[in-house]
Amino acid sequence: MDEKQATGLQFGMIGLGTMGRNLLLNMAEHGFAVAGYDKDLEKVRLLGEEGKDSPVKGFDTLEAFIQSLKTPKVVMMLVPAGKIVDSVIADLKPLLSPGDIIIDGGNSHFTDTIIRDTDLQQVGLHFFGMGISGGEEGARKGPSMMPGGDKSAYEFVKPILDTIAAQVNNEPCVTYIGPGASGHFVKMVHNGIEYGVMQLIAETYELLYKGIQLPENEIYDLFSKWNEGRLQSFLIEITRDIFAFKEPGSDHLLIHNIKDQARAKGTGKWTSQVAYDLETPITAIDTAVSMRDLSKYKQLRTQAASLYGETLPRLNIINKDDFLTNLERAFYFSMIVTYSQGMHMLYQASKAYGYDFQLQEIAKIWRGGCIIRSQFLNDIYNAYQNNQQLQHLLLDEQIAAQVTETLQATRTVVAGAITSGLAVPAYAAALSYFDTFRSERMPANLIQAQRDFFGAHTYELIGKEGFFHTHWSGDPVTALNNGVTG
Ligand SMILES: NC(=O)C1=CN([C@@H]2O[C@H](COP(=O)(O)OP(=O)(O)OC[C@H]3O[C@@H](n4cnc5c(N)ncnc54)[C@H](OP(=O)(O)O)[C@@H]3O)[C@@H](O)[C@H]2O)C=CC1
């Protein structure tokens, strides 16, 4: 500790917006002496105001902010992902010394994190990327955090992270994820699952509101009931509350005045892009990404509605209570498939990138604090805890029992919606994925034959080694060229 500065503030935050300010106040409320800096001085002022009774200090300049920290200096960035992160790092480099620690707590693309890690190692700075989830309230009261990369730097900051994280069964919702950019990778997949479940809830709303014209107060009651059972989750809970929120000064719900065009910052799209690179299907998540995109084509949708006539689709149901029972099952089924796809992607990425993910630990830290926290994560945790070699969640016996129990109801709900002209693309994607996944024989043999027909790409034969090519449109006698690769 000789030449290290033993006094000073323990932790510094750059970016005092929604996440940075609340996370810093969370630390200060737990007694850590912390510093904050933002280029927007109003945010610095707000930090001082909100943290006036706690050990938090805001700074107007980056230099004074860095100066205030004790050595080794620990600086977290919670600024918008992309070029801004690089520009903050460029500003920080001349102000920091070897041994100091930079943490990127934002939603950076994991490939950017790999580049930054290599770059900062070269100048002796410790760096790690850490996904954080929980939004505004999570940051303030306890988020779920996914740190990956420089383990010694993580260990140094661990006491602070363990203290400020959400706690489930007296255990913090933070754990070391793995090497390199693995923390940001896991956060990206977390967000992919988030997109999938949000889309399923949106389709549920479509079935309830358009499909059976359930009054708003009954939609609220249904989500309340669901939130007390096996569907209990943060996303169901906030949806319940949205169906009770009146536009200020009026007696109607705010939800009805919100445009039907969903924005996205990119993490869902990245999940799909990377899943394609990993050749790992995550169809429910892909569908959710595509539906946000389709929502933006309002003008085209309006034209199509007028061309084809937007029939006001109504579900043909015999008994409302039976339908709602089936819907609960269909939601549970589709949610299981969505999480399963995300977990399978993590399994495949772990092998491809050498991340050595402990999937039970990831499930464990997602049980509290984060946006996808849910009762079901306990089942996911148990599945991977029981079998740490489990390749796919749908192959766990306990999960299989739940899938079997909910399958027929899912078919009934999806078939009814499709027959009535109500769009339920994520429900349908989950069901079709399942039906394909449990097919020992898929029709992919025909695709191989077609590829060989038009492009001589070859095919493989059952019970025979090698690659074969056939002159499909010529001699009817099959020409098998053993050993030809395609
Ligand atoms: N909001 C959420 O629920 C969650 C967000 N995240 C991620 O966390 C990160 C931060 O998000 P969030 O807090 O919502 O973003 P905000 O936009 O609310 O806050 C970012 C802050 O950083 C400031 N800033 C921008 N450039 C600089 C700079 N060069 N130096 C200092 N400060 C700067 C911004 O100032 P100005 O506004 O003037 O540009 C702003 O005050 C993002 O990567 C986001 O994706 C992760 C989990 C949840």
Ligand SMILES: O=C(CO)[C@H](O)[C@H](O)COP(=O)(O)O
């Ligand atoms: O990371 C988060 C939660 O976990 C953010 O809220 C995320 O940025 C939301 O994503 P999008 O804007 O694409 O809906």
